[in-house]
Structure formats: structure tokens, C-alpha cells
Amino acid sequence: xxxxxxxxxxxxxxxxxxxxxxxxxxxxxxxxxxxxxxxxxxxxxxxxxxxxxxxxxxxxxxxxxxxxxxxxxxxxxxxxxxxxxxxxxxxxxxxxxxxxxxxxxxxxxxxxxxxxxxxxxxxxxxxxxxxxxxxxxxxxxxxxxxxxxxxxxxxxxxxxxxxxxxxxxxxxxxxxxxxxxxxxxxxxxxxxxxxxx
Numbered sequence: 426x427x428x429x430x431x432x433x434x435x436x437x438x439x440x441x442x443x444x445x446x447x448x449x450x451x452x453x454x455x456x457x458x459x460x461x462x463x464x465x466x467x468x469x470x471x472x473x474x475x476x477x478x479x480x481x482x483x484x485x486x487x488x489x490x491x492x493x494x495x496x497x498x499x500x501x502x503x504x505x506x507x508x509x510x511x512x513x514x515x516x517x518x519x520x521x522x523x524x525x526x527x528x529x530x531x532x533x534x535x536x537x538x539x540x541x542x543x544x545x546x547x548x549x550x551x552x553x554x555x556x557x558x559x560x561x562x563x564x565x566x567x568x569x570x571x572x573x574x575x576x577x578x579x580x581x582x583x584x585x586x587x588x589x590x591x592x593x594x595x596x597x598x599x600x601x602x603x604x605x606x607x608x609x610x611x612x613x614x615x616x617x618x619x620x621x622x
Contacts, residue, residue, distance in 0.1 A: 490592050490594065491594075491596040491598070492590060492593065492599060493590070493593070494588070494590045494591075495588065495589050495591075495603060497606070497608040498587050498588065498589035499518040499519040499607050500585070500609050500610065502514035502611055504611065504613060507548070509574050509576075509616075509618060510545065510548035510573070510575075511573045511574070512550070512553070512570055513571050514568045515568055516568045517561055518607060520601050523563045524563070524594065525563050526563075526594030527591055527592065527593045527594065528591065529566075529591045530558075530591070531560070532590060533587070534556060534585060535586045535587075536583040536585060536586065536613070537584045538583060540579055540581070541575055542575055545574035546571070546572045548574055549572040554569045554570060555569060555571070571611075575618055578615065578618050579615045583612065584612050584613075
């Protein structure tokens, strides 16, 4: 019995040692378990570029540019007469040159007064560009043409009016187009009413 008492404390110490050495810790894994890295790798071992996301990127809202509308564009030009028909060459008389980034869009033509003339585009040769939907810019403002026909006797000239809308890079550019606006300088003078057939 004495021998067992002498061996027992040694066995207890040995057992405690084995439990301390054989126990699992949080840093170790059981056999057969694959350890995963705790931080994502920043390099791709294949050398391939990262995959692009498939979601469509949001587009920015476009900013509206300043614009200005004039009931009567500053225009001028010669008027050719052929019997009752008139054909006016329409040129830009406003700020010259037209500011960079500015587009001047011509609108509808009209006459004031309307008692002696009607608009009649066939009064101009077919190879002359009509003013319908014409846009003038810094490097592109060639004349366009508007025709009219005298339809009644009268003593007042008919003024050609063309509305315009300008879209500009800056508000100051738009205001410079409106400043000292002389309006239209084109008139159709009535003559003896002669039919063109």
C-alpha cells in the first residue's frame, strides 16, 4: 500500500501535465481542419485584374445652361423684289462674334403688320437655305432666307420678325445678346400690286 501512495502523487502530476498539453486551444485546429487567413489577400495570385461590378453606374444629372428668348432677333439683310414676291437675306446683327459655346436657334417668322404681305417661301430660289430651324454658332452663321408675297395694296412696310432662343455657356453671354437689341432691320416695302401669275 505504501508503494501506491508514493506513485499516486506522481500519477496526478503526470495526468495534469497530459491534460494541459493535450487540450485544444483557441489558436489551434483539430486535425483535418483547414485554417483560413483572417485578413483578405490584396493580391490576386493569378495576375488577373479584379472583376468589374455588373451594376450600372448612376449618371449625373445634366446641368441646364443659361438661355434667353427674344421675340425679335437682331437681324438684317438685303431684300430682292420680283413683282409681288420678296426674298430677304437674313443675317445676324447682334454681338459679333457670337460667344464661344453659344447656340442661337431661330424660331418662327412673322410679319408686322400683316395687312399687305404674307410669308411665302417660294419667293426665294429653292437652293437658298430657309430660316426654319437654323442654328447659328461662333464658326457657323451663314445667312438664311425668308420669302414673302404682297397680297394687298398698302402704304406701310411689313417688318420681318424672327423669334430666337440662345443657349449660352454663361449668363453674361446670354445677356450680351439681349443688350441693345435692335430687333429686325428687314422690311418688305409694298409696291404696285403686280401678280406673279
